[in-house]
Amino acid sequence: MKRRAGEREKELKKKKLLEELGEGRLPYMTPADADFHQLWKTKYSKLVFRKSDTVPEELHQMVQESFLTLRKHDCFFQDLVRIKGKDFFTPVSRILIGNPGCTYKYLNTRLFTVPWPTEGYEIKYCSPQIHDACKALIKLNDYLHVEAVKALQGQNLLESKETEDTSVIDREQNFATSLREKGSVSQDQSSCCVPEDDFTSLNSRTSYNVTLLNYMDPLQMLYLKQEPYFGMGNMAVSWHHDENLVERSTVAVYSYSCEEAESPALHIWNSRSPGSQAFVLHRGSPVEETYDQKLEGRDPAVWHVGLKVAWDIETPGLAVPLRQGDFYLMLDDLNTTHQHCVLAGFSPRFSSTHRVADCSRGTLEYIFGQCELALQNLQTDSNSRALSLKSLETAVVKQVEEIHNEVEFEWLRQFWFQGKRYLKCTDWWLKPMAKLEEYWRKMETMTSLVLHEVRKKEQTEEQRNETISCFLLVLTERQRLRKEWTARCQSEAAESLPEDQKPECHPFWTNDECNMPLPYDLEEVIAHLQNLVQ
Ligand SMILES: O=C(O)CCC(=O)C(=O)O
Ligand SMILES: [Fe+2]
Structure with a gap:
């Protein structure tokens, strides 16, 4: 009952804010804004982004092929979820892959993992390609686990209590230490450099047990919701916190938008300057548009992840473009303090979202x-x-x-x-x-x-x-x-x-x-x- 009352209160607050906003919109920033990096550093520092060229090429190939295989075999499904007593289809189609016997619950829907190949389990797949696809995703999982550990070490986020009271000097020293350690590959890092407690917490917050794969082709969608607060445009996934996760655990997202090789029109768009004219491909046909930074905001052709601080209308929102093969991490409590959404581009797009599901009652x-x-x-x-x-x-x-x-x-x-x-x-x-x-x-x-x-x-x-x-x-x-x-x-x-x-x-x-x-x-x-x- 208490929880329901809380939900109602939140709904009212949201409704009031939207009414106050009317036709107006809150400000948000994209890389085109001069203060974008400053905003990121100060208000969204636990969002870590890596460009595709930091990921090994053979991993890209394996993972991208696995997405296409799963799509070919019709393994993605729109979930019929229940929100506030009403039934909805999610615009994105999904499949959960992960540890055998593990489940992940969101929006009153428990998804059951398609098990990835795991020692000690005999798993029959409907085709060898599906087996290979699951195997590729566990490789990606391992890779993102290592990247998350490195990112947490880099930000000195090993232990929650440190985040508030560690002085800048401590942080810098710690950062220097972690850099030095990276150089000495031959040493056993877990035993020599990270205290046992930190090691356990680090591992338990980055050992992903599932990945929830998303797929959407915007051209196949009759209707997409508009982002209501900032005017960020078409949304594939509305504002939310990820549910059912281990507290302060990292979420890692690999993004694969099936953009064709960059066309000249898109190139002009991407290298545009305020006030310039550009041709963009809109649903396949070139459309002439005047580019005005203040009016246009994010590029509607490109997929973005949107972030906002929860219950805060002072801090501008953030829209981070996601190109083919980029990935991002939501470290520590970012998922709790902030909300995120997915802004649709023009091309079909897959994502693999690696999570530490709280499966205390879910296996x-x-x-x-x-x-x-x-x-x-x-x-x-x-x-x-x-x-x-x-x-x-x-x-x-x-x-x-x-x-x-x-x-x-x-x-x-x-x-x-x-x-x-x-x-x-x-x-x-x-x-x-x-x-x-x-x-x-x-x-x-x-x-x-x-x-x-x-x-x-x-x-x-x-x-x-x-x-x-x-x-x-x-x-x-x-x-x-x-x-x-x-x-x-x-x-x-x-x-x-x-x-x-x-x-x-x-x-x-x-x-x-x-x-x-x-x-x-x-x-x-x-x-x-x-x-x-x-
Ligand atoms: O696809 C993404 O970038 C994130 C998707 C997401 O937020 C989710 O599935 O919870
Ligand atoms: Fe999410």
């Missing part, structure tokens, strides 16, 4: 562990084979029923909502999903056993009321979420999808399917329990 290992914990409360009579619960204690019932909700709504429904999309790349998730469903079925039986027991009135009245009240809360939440997921699966947007991408409302059953111990719709069960406590 298969975790959810299997939870299920096993829940099932410990179920026992089978060795003679009759009859099932019963070991404990009826409120805390135990509560825990089991909450795990039931977790596996049903965070895993099974999330997965099947995304239809058969994962089968484009691999069948890796089918087996664990079947196993989770088996566990979940047993939990349906456990719920029905609780119901059975509380009707028997064997506990004291007080105990029984406590158990029922708590049980009711979890069941009410289950009913609410089942309704929400049923609605999500039947939304107009969901119905518009082709057969192989259509959301499946699974598990689902009707009352005549007597192999299920409880109905899908829990309304009557809940009403019955309410009567019992009254």
Whole structure:
């Protein structure tokens, strides 16, 4: 509830700001502005940018080929996300690649990794090219990890407490030390130069476990949202903070816009000076435009990443152009203190966004562990084979029923909502999903056993009321979420999808399917329990 109130407050604040702005726009800077670098250095220093020529050519080739392979195999999908109770397709199409069994949740959507080749895991890919694509991305992942470590060392951002109170002299000394260390390649840097704590924090904040790939061809889009605060033009991804990340972890983004070799018209545009005339290619045909720095802002043909300081209208925004093969890093708490967006250019573009997903509740290992914990409360009579619960204690019932909700709504429904999309790349998730469903079925039986027991009135009245009240809360939440997921699966947007991408409302059953111990719709069960406590 508190969180919802906070969200509402934010919405109101945003609405008020947009109303105040009216037709006016806040200022922002691009490299064409004289103060661009000054602004970057002072207000956006944790944004690190590297030009494509700093990346090994063979890595570029491998990675760019992998993007094209994944596109050829139709592995990118627009997500049907849910924001403030409404269903939307993301303009960009995505695929998550990463550690086997890892997931990443954003905008109420849990994405499941297409596993990259990992020692100790047997992964079948639908084609050898998809295997190669995933392998290229893990190479990019390793490369960006090293680059992030170097960038953090360079900025002396090893430990959060240092950022506030380290004097400039300390910083400079530290920087000098880190430069010296880079020269001495033969030394074991981890043991000789970086203290153990720093090393751990450095590693845990740069060891990317997933990359979320984005793809969009602006020419295929009927409509793109306009950036509302600064007038930065077409947006592919609106202003946001990245969710579900380990605190202060770095995000690394490799950008590949499929620009053709630079045309003379674009060349003129790029080397323009204020007030000059230029021809630009707009949707394939040259258009004459007068270039005025103040009026024009960023080049609409080029993809940019936009940044702004969160809840601040004093600091100008920043639009950084991204050419083919450039990459950028969002270091430390930049993702929290600032918001970013992606501004569309004219050509199709891929990006690979490497993240340290907070998967404390987001791995298969975790959810299997939870299920096993829940099932410990179920026992089978060795003679009759009859099932019963070991404990009826409120805390135990509560825990089991909450795990039931977790596996049903965070895993099974999330997965099947995304239809058969994962089968484009691999069948890796089918087996664990079947196993989770088996566990979940047993939990349906456990719920029905609780119901059975509380009707028997064997506990004291007080105990029984406590158990029922708590049980009711979890069941009410289950009913609410089942309704929400049923609605999500039947939304107009969901119905518009082709057969192989259509959301499946699974598990689902009707009352005549007597192999299920409880109905899908829990309304009557809940009403019955309410009567019992009254
Ligand atoms: O494509 C990019 O440059 C960044 C995309 C992004 O912000 C995201 O996927 O969260
Ligand atoms: Fe992002």
